[in-house]
Amino acid sequence: MTEAIRLSKRLIELVGCSRREAELYIEGGWVTVDGVVVEEPQFKVLDEKVELLPDADLTKAEPVTLLLHQPAAPDSNKALAMISPATLSSDHREGMRPLKGHFVRLSTALPLQAGAAGLVVFTQDWRTLRKLTQDASKLEQEYIVEVAGEMAPHGLNRMNQGQTYKGQVLPPVKASWQNETRLRLAMKNPAPGHIASMCASVGLTILSMKRIRIGGVSMSKLPAGQWRYLAASEKF
Numbered sequence: 001m002t003e004a005i006r007l008s009k010r011l012i013e014l015v016g017c018s019r020r021e022a023e024l025y026i027e028g029g030w031v032t033v034d035g036v037v038v039e040e041p042q043f044k045v046l047d048e049k050v051e052l053l054p055d056a057d058l059t060k061a062e063p064v065t066l067l068l069h070q071p072a073a074p075d076s077n078k079a080l081a082m083i084s085p086a087t088l089s090s091d092h093r094e095g096m097r098p099l100k101g102h103f104v105r106l107s108t109a110l111p112l113q114a115g116a117a118g119l120v121v122f123t124q125d126w127r128t129l130r131k132l133t134q135d136a137s138k139l140e141q142e143y144i145v146e147v148a149g150e151m152a153p154h155g156l157n158r159m160n161q162g163q164t165y166k167g168q169v170l171p172p173v174k175a176s177w178q179n180e181t182r183l184r185l186a187m188k189n190p191a192p193g194h195i196a197s198m199c200a201s202v203g204l205t206i207l208s209m210k211r212i213r214i215g216g217v218s219m220s221k222l223p224a225g226q227w228r229y230l231a232a233s234e235k236f
Contacts, residue, residue, distance in 0.1 A: 008041035010050050021058055029099045030056035039100045063124035064102045065230035069222035072117035083227050092228035109133050113195050118211030119219040131236050142186045142213035147204040155202030163201060170198050
């Protein structure tokens with residue numbers, strides 16, 4: 001062979017499939033060139049060894065949703081750049097084959113409170129994105145907040161019942177102590193600065209905070225800067 005051709009064309013010649021089937025095989029990560037998976041149908045090959053993996057599946061890849069443990073206060077524009085095959089949590093690798101197509105056309109919603117770390121969602125699925133935007137007011141978010149200072153008398157009750165702070169009406173939350181310096185707060189769609197204002201209203205200063213849950217989806221034990229796939233059984 002003297003002229004390079006598209007990988008999809010070579011695969012058609014090898015296995016007798018249609019052009020669309022060849023593209024699905026390649027984009028699904030089922031085709032290797034000299035032993036290396038190539039996911040671009042337009043990739044040019046000459047005399048390299050092209051193989052279709054024995055467990056190849058023609059099912060079109062479903063849109064994915066990725067859950068990132070975002071470190072505190074990064075440049076928000078760089079959060080998406082943290083997601084790559086190399087940062088997939090080692091405890092969550094089984095059952096998923098990271099493909100290049102999983103890292104494109106990702107959208108996000110429900111930003112973290114200012115200065116917070118924790119769960120951030122990136123999704124290709126329009127149904128998930130709609131849930132996180134249109135139903136944001138119904139989705140409970142849970143934060144763990146490290147605080148300093150002495151809480152005002154009945155401060156926890158005031159948080160749970162809602163109060164006014166500097167003319168701002170703060171909605172009630174589910175507040176409880178996790179330990180002597182750490183609060184667990186659950187609330188629906190907190191406005192920017194809500195948690196800081198609420199803590200200040202009862203005499204507490206925030207040292208750090210982390211979002212650990214959105215609706216029915218928890219971040220799980222993800223190390224900072226790593227991500228995992230949303231499981232089929234998980235629902236926001």
